[in-house]
Amino acid sequence: MTGATAAGSATGPAGPEIRSDIPPVEVDGVSVRFGAINALSDVSFTVQPGAIHAIIGPNGAGKSTMFNVLSGVYKAAEGQVRFGEHRLDQMRPYKIAGIGVARAFQNIALSGTQSVAENLMLGRHHLTKAGFLAAGLRLPKATREGKIHGARIAEIAEFLDLGEKLHTPVGVLSYGDQKRVEVARALCTEPRLLLLDEPVAGMNAEETDRMAAAILEIRSALGISVVLVEHDMGMVMSLADRVTVLDFGRLIADGTPAQVQSDPEVIRAYLGSGDEADPAEAAEHHAAEHHAAEHHAAEHHAAEHHAAEHHAAEHDQTAEAGRRPAADPRSSDSSGATS
Ligand SMILES: Nc1ncnc2c1ncn2[C@@H]1O[C@H](COP(=O)(O)OP(=O)(O)OP(=O)(O)O)[C@@H](O)[C@H]1O
Secondary structure (H helix, E strand, C coil): CCCCCCCCCCECCCCCCEECCCCCCEEEEEEECCCCEEEEEEEEECCCCCCEEEEEEEECCCCCHHHHCCCCCCCCEEEEECCCCCCCCCCHHHHHHCEEEEEECCCCCCCCEEHHHHHHHHHHHHHCCCCHHHCCCHHHHHHHHHHHHHHHHHHHHHCCCHCCCCEHHHHCCCCHHHHHHHHHHHHHHCCEEEEEEEECCCCCCCHHHHHHHHHHHHHHHHHCCEEEEEECCCHHCCCEEEEEEEEECCEEEEEEEHHHHCCCCHHHHHHCCCCCCCCHHHHCCCCHHHHHHHHHHHHHHHHHHHHHHHCCCCCCCCCCCCCCCCCCCHHHCCCCCCC
């Protein structure tokens, strides 16, 4: 991938070159409440520029809520999230692409009838100058621009092993491929910060390894920061530079994978009894159960998605603002978040 290091670079926490125009993400005293539930209580941590930073925790820990705060979907009742001069916690979701923040969702939110290339093009809309009308009329300026974007889309698709599937409708791709299209679409916005919500949820071992390799490559080739919310503790341990652990909405640990893995409170949170020696193993067991449910939900979601398209082909499934994972009934309404 090219162009990513144009703004200059420095050495990142794990060695690879990072861009010099990437500020840290500073989460400062964030609390979110849903009625009487404290989904997040006074959570603070920093995502260093160019880091792969994982947010983990058992069921109901507050991971999705944190993802939604970082991506502007939920408002925090207290606290701030700063990204350089910007306040992520005060931005509307559709504005954050403009400051270089992209998100890929747990449940695939792509247009199944459109090709990979068409879905990726949607990620570049805010970068197109010619506008939709000019593009629709194939005016010369739009044609020129289209070629440039087309080349970049092909490059990003290639990077995520989707080069041969550019013209395939997304709906016929495997689950693992679709998840990588979702990440590719986020990358097409040319982000400085990539937010991934459970990128390997519902994946088998091979797909998980492929996604983990892609995330490492994204960071080393682009030098951007990656924040991932994840259930699979084993995956996180081999991937992340830094891990923040939430439990019942509180931050209980924040450190390197090795540090959090041996933290007694993390062991207790994941194991309940605290009498097992290896938290990663216990978490994997926990994740396996979670994933079985996720996979089921993902299949259900795919079937629903298919049916929805059949009934309303022209409905745009890719609308950015207010998009929610369809398989999560709680996520259909964020109005409960106290602001
Ligand atoms: N929209 C909502 N309305 C009411 N309560 C909510 C809502 N979203 C989350 N919660 C509650 O907030 C708490 C944190 O939930 P959250 O989904 O952020 O946790 P999580 O760590 O992502 O869990 P999981 O791993 O099960 O997805 C839970 O008690 C949950 O029931």
